[in-house]
Amino acid sequence: QSALTQPPSVSGSPGQSVTISCSGTSSDVGTYDRVSWYQQPPGTAPKLMVYEVSNRPSGVPDRFFGSKSGNTASLTISGLQAEDEADYYCATYSSSSTVLFGGGTKLTVL
Amino acid sequence: EVQLVESGGGFVQPGGSLRLSCAASGFTFSSFWMHWVRQAPGKGLVWVSHIEPAGVTTYYGDSVKGRFTISRDNAKNTLYLQMNSLTTEDTAMYYCVRAGVSYGLDVWGQGTTVIVSS
Numbered sequence: 001q002s003a004l005t006q007p008p009s010v011s012g013s014p015g016q017s018v019t020i021s022c023s024g025t026s027s028d029v030g031t032y033d034r035v036s037w038y039q040q041p042p043g044t045a046p047k048l049m050v051y052e053v054s055n056r057p058s059g060v061p062d063r064f065f066g067s068k069s070g071n072t073a074s075l076t077i078s079g080l081q082a083e084d085e086a087d088y089y090c091a092t093y094s095s096s097s098t099v100l101f102g103g104g105t106k107l108t109v110l
Numbered sequence: 111e112v113q114l115v116e117s118g119g120g121f122v123q124p125g126g127s128l129r130l131s132c133a134a135s136g137f138t139f140s141s142f143w144m145h146w147v148r149q150a151p152g153k154g155l156v157w158v159s160h161i162e163p164a165g166v167t168t169y170y171g172d173s174v175k176g177r178f179t180i181s182r183d184n185a186k187n188t189l190y191l192q193m194n195s196l197t198t199e200d201t202a203m204y205y206c207v208r209a210g211v212s213y214g215l216d217v218w219g220q221g222t223t224v225i226v227s228s
Contacts, residue, residue: 034213051214089155093213097169099157
């Protein structure tokens with residue numbers, strides 16, 4: 001059960017866009033559209049931001065956009081705001097019905 | 111209001127056991143897959159286990175397989191995690207999480223802290 005691979009950190013200025021990548025394999029990210037993304041500000045529980053690659057739960061701004069190409073999923077945040085500063089995690093179900101998380105990416109809004 | 115409230119965390123010595131509980135409210139608990147996810151201090155999220163609605167089928171992460179047991183009591187709207195043979199590597203915040211209808215983990219509790227130390 002290898003974790004998904006995310007960059008440790010990304011940064012951007014207010015109003016800019018950033019993209020966080022999430023690399024898996026053909027046995028997980030590449031085969032199933034079950035990738036989800038979570039936002040975790042310091043000291044709080046994670047919050048679901050995107051599910052099934054590109055769907056947003058009610059209440060999540062459309063500035064958050066999920067996508068997938070091959071074995072890599074991505075989360076793009078446009079129009080960066082100070083409140084977006086947090087840790088972001090991707091996750092997916094594997095072919096053996098376990099769940100894999102990425103190592104997390106710290107987003108800094110400059 | 112949809113809510114998950116964990117309890118049962120605490121301080122335990124290596125080799126010891128602990129049972130976590132998660133009380134669910136505001137939704138039909140018996141209809142949803144439920145998960146435990148943990149986070150060591152300053153580290154990332156790690157999936158621990160999940161259980162199907164009827165409580166028969168369960169899955170575990172490699173690091174806890176054979177030591178942890180997930181279960182549920184749908185009559186009491188409660189999820190459990192029995193943790194045995196604990197090591198210092200199990201020190202973490204443990205979150206109870208609901209899996210929504212579309213594979214997203216859509217409801218998270220506030221977590222309960224487990225500290226394994228001699």
